[in-house]
Amino acid sequence: MRSFLLVLSLFSISTIALSQGIIRGKITNPVNNEPVAFANVLVLNTELGAISDENGLYEISNVPPGLYNVRASFVGFKTKTQFEIQVTLARPVQLDFDLAEDASELSEVVVSSEFSRSEETPLSVRRLNSNEIERYPGGNRDISRVIQSLPGVASTPSFRNDILIRGGAPNENKFFVDEIEVPVINHFATQGSSGGPVGILNVNLIKNVDLIAGGFPANRMNALSSFFEFQLKEGRRDKMATQLTVGASELTLSNEGPLGEKTTYLLSARRSYLQGLFKLIGLPFLPTFNDFQLKTTTKINDKTELTFIGVGAIDKFVLNEDIPDDETEEERENRLYLLNVLPVQNQWNYATGVRLKRFRENGFWTFVLSRNMLNNQSVKYAGNDNSSEDNLLYNYLSQESENKFRAENSIFKNGYTFKYGVNYEYSRYYINNFDRATLAGSGQVISVESTSNYNTYGGFLSASKNLYDERLLITGGIRVDGADFGETAQNPLNQVSPRISFSYQLKPNLFATANAGIYYQKPSYTVLGYQDNDGQLVNQLNDVLFIRNSKLIGGIEWLVPEKNRRFTAEVFYKKYSNYPSSLRNGISLANLGADFGVIGNEPVESNSEGRAYGLEMLAQQRLFNNFYGIAALTLVRSEFTNPNTDGYVPSSWDNRFIVSLTAGKRFGKNWEIGARWRFLGGTPYTPYDYDESSLISNWDLRNQPILDYSQINAIRLNGFHQLDLRLDKKYYFNKWNLNWYVDIQNVYNFKAEQPPLLVPTRDAEGNILVDPADPSRYQLKFINNPAGTVLPTVGLIVEF
Secondary structure, eight states, X not given: OHHHHHHHHHHHHHHHHHOOEEEEEEEEOTTTOOBOTTOEEEETTSSOEEEOOTTSEEEEEEXXXXXXXXXXXXXXXXXXXXXXXXXXXXXXXXXXXXOOBOOOOOTTOOOOGGGOOOSSOOSSEEEEEHHHHHTOTTTTTOHHHHGGGSTTEEOOSSSOOOOEETTOOGGGEEEEETTEEOSOOBTTOOXXXXXXXXXXXXXXXXXXXXXXXXXXXXXXXXXSSEEEEEEEOOOOSSSOEEEEEEOSSEEEEEEEEESSSSEEEEEEEEEEOHHHXXXXXXXXXXXXXXXXXXXXXXXXXXXXXXXXXXXXXEEEEEEXXXXXXXXXXXXXXXXXXXXXXXXXXXXXXXXXXXXXXXXETTEEEEEEEEEEEEEEEEEEEGGGOTTOGGGEEEEEEEEEEEEEEEEEEEEEETTEEEEEEEEEEEEEEEEEXXXXXXXXXXXXXXXXXXXXXXXXXXXXXXXXXEETTTTEEEEEEEEEEEETTSTTTTSGGGSEEEEEEEEEEEETTEEEEEEEEEEEEOOOHHHHTOBOTTOOBHHHHTTOOOEEXXXXXXXXXXXXXXXXXXXXXXXXXXXXXXXXXETTTOOBGGGSOOOSSBSOOSOEEEEEEEEEEEEEEEEEEEEETTEEEEEEEEEEEEEEEOTTSSSEEEOTTOOOEEEEEEEEEEEGGGEEEEEEEEEEOOOEEOOBOHHHXXXXXXXXXXXXXXXXXXXXTOEEOOOEEEEEEEEEEEEEOSSOEEEEEEEEESTTOOOBOOOOEEEEOBOTTSOBOBOTTOTTBBOEEEEOOOBOOOEEEEEEEEEO
């Protein structure tokens, strides 16, 4: 291995001496798509640069391989810097800029637009670019894990990718890829929530991602905690290029290039062998996943652009009943418990859409047409014995499909920005559910097959204006939404969502920001489409409502453009109402947590309230003198009411204290090392009801214990912390590039406390023992259930 690396190093040195890299692209005005001629493009901290021609095109040659910050500027336009642009010898870098016109007369105003201070969202926005995503320690090139470095974002100590923003539930987030909504971004998603062990989106195709945690623009709907705006790269316009990534758990192939003079494409396919890794470390479940992505961009003419995207995944989840050789007694009991609880799961999903953008002199129209679908099946047999249907505990199959249309008009005139638009959605929810376990002890069996259809509609109007030579920015908007899933929801005037934001420049690059707004989100389809055995849409009869969230945010932001630094501090308060609560157990769905399975498939009422409030601080250093880092601190409280309890109780997302520290350093000869340390306060959980669980009639039906909802979230876990490391080495050759990396999660093998498991006591043959003092009960016992292990990953990335 040492000799191989030595040969590669010598070869790369000799190759670099013979040739250099190229940066080329186009500079346009984002308002009308017209080229910006004679703009300056500089490779910072070098003497390299170029000037765009009359068509907005530029080219910088003789650029040594490496990572650079590139800045474009022109008189009358806002300067824009793109950070960490990777230059190689294999192919020219395609780097386009859109420069917005600058109405300011103050030469002292300098804002780096890469830090994402837009007119619509002047606060609570965080951006990560492609290089930050790819090299993130512990992220394993998974965007859902990379996002955990940002303030206000909590994570879990398990291998799941649940995204918890400012004390909100995972299903309160929405995801847009090139302005087209993609509801599912994780494999093995929890229906009615979100999350999963592995992300779907291939980071090879992502240009950048913006997390909008507050101050939502009026053209975004149906979310309470955050919006994620993913911008994919545009396919190469000059020639075809390919990237092959081999990791410990997956194989990914990406390809891009032109499809004629007007169309480019991006294509990615991935095949996992995660089941091999999980089997190696002795886990009782073996997931397998496949996914694909496609993007095409067609420049119909100078004023018309058509974008198509497709995202999809196929997931299979089987049980591993092999017994590890070195298994301890506690590990054995833990494994047997999971085998008795986890279902066999098959899931697939896709999202496709087209976006047509039609420019004119003072703005543009945007039309979006999309369709998405989720198919989810879970099957569980008692003792995992499928030889007889008498052993069937439940067989759940459901499909969610949505067809969406959105039209928006953006107008830029006399220093004002106006936007208005409408949206319509037709959705279908199908369920075929046989369940003898959920209502254990009642003598009832759930057996339902039904199809429900829904119409959702809305519209918005927004405006923004810079005043006092762009010192003060005021943005306001209003939207209305309606749907036919309930009597109250049908009237859009019952869901009016006003919002307003302010940003004031106190000093050059020092801003004070504030926002107030009301937002609505429809309940999950598992709630809307739930039917009883008589075919009644129970929750429609209960007049289930849109969930409401009122927000107040205030903050301060300081930019240091010359050193690529940003500091922010924000306080926030979120007030929930109309949140669904379970009629079966009398608790808010916000307190059910998230795991594999389904949430909300039960009768509910919209009578729970909640609140989340706190402080978050961020210090971000983009690449400067070969160093980068992010430090984030969040103090948060998240609480909800339950019909069967008095007052507020902590929600399942109440971490209270979150710290994330990420830093990296680039060294000579293209070596790079990065580290991330995170700490999360322990979350509350609901203990098991021993008496109910130990009843033989209950256990035989459910094969798992019953929670004691009279003690909802009454016990809190200890805090969790973890250190992740990553080492990268790159080689640049004339026709191809090579990057190998080692990523180690949980370096010091911290064992996070999890709620203890309540499992049956078994004899030597594995039979459950009956309580000698009460023949109607099994003997049960609590065992520890720690989470966390050292998880090394070795990867190889080849570009050609």
